Amino acid sequence: MEMNGRKWASALYVTFSVTFLLLGWELLSLAVNNPALPGPLPALTAFFRELAGGLWGHFLVSSYRVVISLVISLVLAVPCGMVMGREEKVDRLVAPLIYIIYPVPKIVFLPVLMVLLGIQDASKITLITLVVFFQILVPIRDAARGINPDLVNSVKSLGARRRDIYLHVVWPAVLPEVLTSLRIASGTAIAVLFFSETISSQEGLGYYLLDAWSRAVYTEMFAGIIAMSLLGFIIYTVLEHLERWACPWKYV
Amino acid sequence: MSANGELMVRVRGLSVSYQQQNKEIPALRDVSFSVPKGSTCALIGPSGCGKSTLLYVLSGLLRSWSGEVLVDGAPVTSCRRQTALILQDYGLLPWKKVYDNVALGLDIRGESREKKYIKVKRVLNEVGLWEMRQRYPSQLSGGQRQRTGIARALALEPDLLLMDEPFSSLDALTREKLQRQLLEIWQEKRMTVVLVTHSIEEAIFLGQRIILLSGSPGRVLDIVENPRVGEAGYRKTAEFHALTTKLREKLVPERVEISGGAGRWK
Numbered sequence: 001m002e003m004n005g006r007k008w009a010s011a012l013y014v015t016f017s018v019t020f021l022l023l024g025w026e027l028l029s030l031a032v033n034n035p036a037l038p039g040p041l042p043a044l045t046a047f048f049r050e051l052a053g054g055l056w057g058h059f060l061v062s063s064y065r066v067v068i069s070l071v072i073s074l075v076l077a078v079p080c081g082m083v084m085g086r087e088e089k090v091d092r093l094v095a096p097l098i099y100i101i102y103p104v105p106k107i108v109f110l111p112v113l114m115v116l117l118g119i120q121d122a123s124k125i126t127l128i129t130l131v132v133f134f135q136i137l138v139p140i141r142d143a144a145r146g147i148n149p150d151l152v153n154s155v156k157s158l159g160a161r162r163r164d165i166y167l168h169v170v171w172p173a174v175l176p177e178v179l180t181s182l183r184i185a186s187g188t189a190i191a192v193l194f195f196s197e198t199i200s201s202q203e204g205l206g207y208y209l210l211d212a213w214s215r216a217v218y219t220e221m222f223a224g225i226i227a228m229s230l231l232g233f234i235i236y237t238v239l240e241h242l243e244r245w246a247c248p249w250k251y252v
Numbered sequence: 253m254s255a256n257g258e259l260m261v262r263v264r265g266l267s268v269s270y271q272q273q274n275k276e277i278p279a280l281r282d283v284s285f286s287v288p289k290g291s292t293c294a295l296i297g298p299s300g301c302g303k304s305t306l307l308y309v310l311s312g313l314l315r316s317w318s319g320e321v322l323v324d325g326a327p328v329t330s331c332r333r334q335t336a337l338i339l340q341d342y343g344l345l346p347w348k349k350v351y352d353n354v355a356l357g358l359d360i361r362g363e364s365r366e367k368k369y370i371k372v373k374r375v376l377n378e379v380g381l382w383e384m385r386q387r388y389p390s391q392l393s394g395g396q397r398q399r400t401g402i403a404r405a406l407a408l409e410p411d412l413l414l415m416d417e418p419f420s421s422l423d424a425l426t427r428e429k430l431q432r433q434l435l436e437i438w439q440e441k442r443m444t445v446v447l448v449t450h451s452i453e454e455a456i457f458l459g460q461r462i463i464l465l466s467g468s469p470g471r472v473l474d475i476v477e478n479p480r481v482g483e484a485g486y487r488k489t490a491e492f493h494a495l496t497t498k499l500r501e502k503l504v505p506e507r508v509e510i511s512g513g514a515g516r517w518k
Contacts, residue, residue: 150339150340150341150343151343151345153308153313153337153339153343154337154338154339154342154343155343155345155356155360156313156330157311157313157330157335157336157337157339157343158336158356158357158360158404158408159333159357159360159361159408160360161360164360168345168348168356168359168360169345172345172347172348173347175347247347248388249346249347249348249388249390252387252388252390252391
């Protein structure tokens with residue numbers, strides 16, 4: 001009964017915010033009065049029409065690139081972050097390197113990557129991974145370092161070896177941080193994806209968007225923008241649910 | 253008093269210091285005492301007297317110290333399996349349910365699922381928490397959390413139980429109940445218990461031997477024998493109260509109390 005009420009309320013809020021967004025968009029396009037900013041109705045019409053055409057394919061290609069990049073970043077950054085946060089000797093050796101590379105805008109390496117890895121998926125995935133890796137690594141390292149030493153000690157007193165500490169303490173302790181940082185990084189990942197797909201590319205949402213722009217078909221350009229937003233929204237929502245599923249103790 | 257072989261813990265000339273901003277700060281200096289097998293011992297002293305440090309040494313987690321520390325006749329090591337340590341905040345993992353927290357030590361030892369279930373069920377029933385096994389620590393009261401910590405230690409069937417201020421964060425009623433429960437467990441299993449406390453009453457209620465430590469660095473002020481621990485109604489006896497007064501005088505010299513009190517009225 002109460003659960004049902006809450007679901008209704010939540011649905012109401014979503015409806016309200018979507019309406020608000022569309023209304024704002026419509027008003028803005030009316031105010032600007034320029035074909036470069038079509039209203040929501042023509043844009044959405046174009047989106048659904050294009051989806052049946054080539055847009056769906058581009059959407060899949062982009063999704064694939066982003067998801068693979070996020071997975072690779074995760075697989076690399078989480079173990080590195082945990083070890084750096086827990087093993088002082090490793091950290092002292094590696095941290096300076098990380099701090100030098102972290103602020104470098106990795107996006108400038110795209111030309112280099114394209115020369116080395118070609119203009120296909122590999123260079124794009126590598127570029128996104130380069131950016132996202134650090135965005136996950138640094139918070140994980142800090143989270144691992146911040147674990148209450150009493151927690152580690154009490155588990156050690158149960159006879160835990162290093163492997164047990166990582167398994168029972170460090171990994172679950174950083175897990176919420178993994179998912180949060182991934183959620184934040186997903187936005188950056190899509191931005192980098194867009195950029196990489198606009199340069200000598202034949203497929204992907206970035207290419208689609210740029211192509212529509214060069215042909216000055218603004219409704220199609222907006223169909224691409226909607227698709228890109230949708231991609232971000234889906235990843236964000238999935239990660240949020242993943243956190244609820246993977247960290248149940250945070251929601252009791 | 254007891255022969256060497258009957259001692260569970262023997263500490264001789266233990267000194268510990270730790271580094272803080274490149275300065276060496278002494279925590280314990282020349283501490284010597286012993287605890288016979290199957291008895292209880294309370295360590296009491298002002299905060300900052302190195303009580304917890306002492307416990308860390310006994311558990312083997314702290315390794316930089318000088319002196320001699322024997323546990324069950326052998327030099328102390330961190331891998332001694334029969335030593336259990338319960339820290340002040342009980343050291344429960346927030347991401348594990350009560351059942352899994354209690355099973356953790358058995359997990360680490362690679363016990364089979366069936367064996368684990370039998371042991372966890374037994375100790376959780378002993379502390380009256382079997383019904384709560386599916387809860388997370390954040391869903392428990394302070395007393396229940398402490399009992400979970402005790403259950404986790406008991407699951408390993410220790411012969412030496414080290415406790416750091418086990419009941420200090422609990423309300424008075426829960427504290428008394430758990431103190432009694434601890435005594436019952438001790439009387440049944442007869443393991444050696446070493447507990448750190450800052451409560452004089454708790455030290456007398458639970459410690460057959462009470463070791464008084466002075467403030468920084470911690471030194472042994474006195475060792476008081478308290479053989480009536482565990483007798484029914486001990487807390488209400490005149491002897492209990494006499495001992496309370498005696499310990500209070502030793503730990504808190506009269507003149508300090510007066511000057512402190514006068515200071516407040518100025």
